[in-house]
Amino acid sequence: MSEVIATYRLPGAKGSFEKKAEGIALGLTVGSWTDLPQLEQEQLLKFKGRVASINEEAGEGVGEISIAYPGRNYSNDLPAILTTVFGKLSLDGQVKLINLEFSDDLNRHYPGPRYGIEGIRELAGVKDRPLLMSIFKGVIGRDLAYMEDQLRAQARGGVDLVKDDEILFDNPLTPFYERVKNGRRILDEVQQETGKRTLYAVNLTGRTSELREKARRARELGADALLFNVFSYSLDVLQELREDENIGLPLMAHPAFAGAVAQAPHHGVAYSLWLGKFLRMTGADFSLFPSPYGSVALEKDQVLAISRELTDEPSPFKKTFPVPSAGIHPGLVPHLMEDFGEGCVINAGGGVHGHPGGAESGGLAFRQAIEAVKAGIPLEEVQGEELRVALSLWSKGGKG
């Protein structure tokens, strides 16, 4: 049957959830029911919400209810679906939207990632280890030459990807198109030196209606990938970037502002849906989120739930790369690879730039850590000088 099943967690006494669930199922679809004539009930039955399940024991004084919303009630776009399943309801006291299940026919309206984990691995030329990404640091108020030096150092350290800081917008000192062109030139130069191709994700910003044209032009100028603050725009805008065949670039979803919707314990939308399922459906090739280990941290079960939504199979969609982030240093690589296996991107800012030997050494230290974990060697036993220095710095409680 064509439907979306929404699951909500909300407080209530045992025995109270069925009435609540029936009220939602009716109120958010056909409105009233018992007072309708028989003939109208028959006509409206296929539009009526249905209580799919009730779990009265989800926690102390907390229940979970699942409501099925018929697909014919809304158009096949997330703004319509969010309005249906959590429009009015989001305003109604304490209630959290924890999952949406789309029937197969509805899933077909969403593109999923264009590249996915396998496609990104081909672009990066990396088959059998986590990818390594680093982030420009302290670039606000700096010029192109400053960014070029940083990019060169990061690439020489052997990182697979470099991303813009999400708070770097189009600006006179480092304009968007200039960043794309310079990034291309420098990464070509480093590739000639080292043989290693590093990809650069430039931050796509500006007014909503200008994004697609900017993205197309960025591709023409040689952009490798687009970083996108999807939650300051909307999931539908991300999906439109994904669907545009004239863009065709890998899309990296940044979680900026996602916490405004997902961080509260009893309100809003669960992280697993917001940064997990929705980003995979709408076409992000990468989903960044705070790791359980760093300065800004999510709980481990939240992080693993996001990761599952990004990579579980079977799925109609390609896999999205989980990118645990924030405060990552080389000493955390064993933890990240235990949690996420090889199918993740290890993403570091301060953990690369803060290396006493500079960003190039910072990248090398991470690469040494990844190789050691793959080989089953404890980090402390690794011979690499860069890793040894990094472990010494960050084991003292330094901030990655």
Place this chain on the structure above:
Amino acid sequence: MSEVIATYRLPGAKGSFEKKAEGIALGLTVGSWTDLPQLEQEQLLKFKGRVASINEEAGEGVGEISIAYPGRNYSNDLPAILTTVFGKLSLDGQVKLINLEFSDDLNRHYPGPRYGIEGIRELAGVKDRPLLMSIFKGVIGRDLAYMEDQLRAQARGGVDLVKDDEILFDNPLTPFYERVKNGRRILDEVQQETGKRTLYAVNLTGRTSELREKARRARELGADALLFNVFSYSLDVLQELREDENIGLPLMAHPAFAGAVAQAPHHGVAYSLWLGKFLRMTGADFSLFPSPYGSVALEKDQVLAISRELTDEPSPFKKTFPVPSAGIHPGLVPHLMEDFGEGCVINAGGGVHGHPGGAESGGLAFRQAIEAVKAGIPLEEVQGEELRVALSLWSKGGKG
């Protein structure tokens, strides 16, 4: 100075807020500071965030801090500003964004309402009382004839505006353009009968990139106003609808999904900013929100704070109509007019349609209540039959 000052409420012990504030001011702008050479500090000073104020006594164990973010750090659009002031920070434990103050030069980048309260009053032909709006009810699964009958009855009851249900999307039974055309025809007919012009706000829905063209076409077909689920899209999309001179229609912002960001007590964004200041800046002529009295209710101080942001002067923007909603029946009119004065829209669904005499009588009952309050007459003393019946029904605890 060109800047946005963001105010956050967050937990902490007394004496802890200054360090926290300094960390945000640096971390979300230039990154590091004390370890920079003197020359670089001088160059970066104009990009550095500034702690504008600290209030350590905002509540028990709660403080408020205000950070000024220089205007040169971001482009002049809300996605960039939200990313800057509440991007990473939204993910960082317990913190609520309670206000943004824009310097005058930045405010100039936002359009404000095209019509505003005064312009809407001219369109509606109503000078000196609250406007009255009613909502289509139970229209999912129904056809155009059903909606036509409802529209005619509502208009005959003397309501100033009728709005679509926000969960009615573009669909085969009642397609968007057909609703526009039929609405126009029927409201013209009623105007010929009664002399009263009722305006119809049609729900603008679909994929983001199609909205503007749909809105332009709706205007050509005679649409009066557009209802828009802005929070299932984004504030920037609302602003682009407002700025498009080929649309030029009144915009009615529905709060669907707004609670996902604003409902939690210690996370997300305050209602006064989300449904108040932002909607006025970006150009909503109407902002709907739950009243303190109905089935889905906000707290009274939240509601009044929203209303102040929509209407306070001086302001660079026209005023946005506050539209307290949800569970409104005629007996609540005195409360609403005490809270909001004449400068609001009284908005009812069940409170119009649920009248024993039908929607036409429901509208008349509200109009009688409004006239009574204006004349200083207690509702119980009003002679109008429709109002008497309504009061009798809803004083028994019936649901508006």
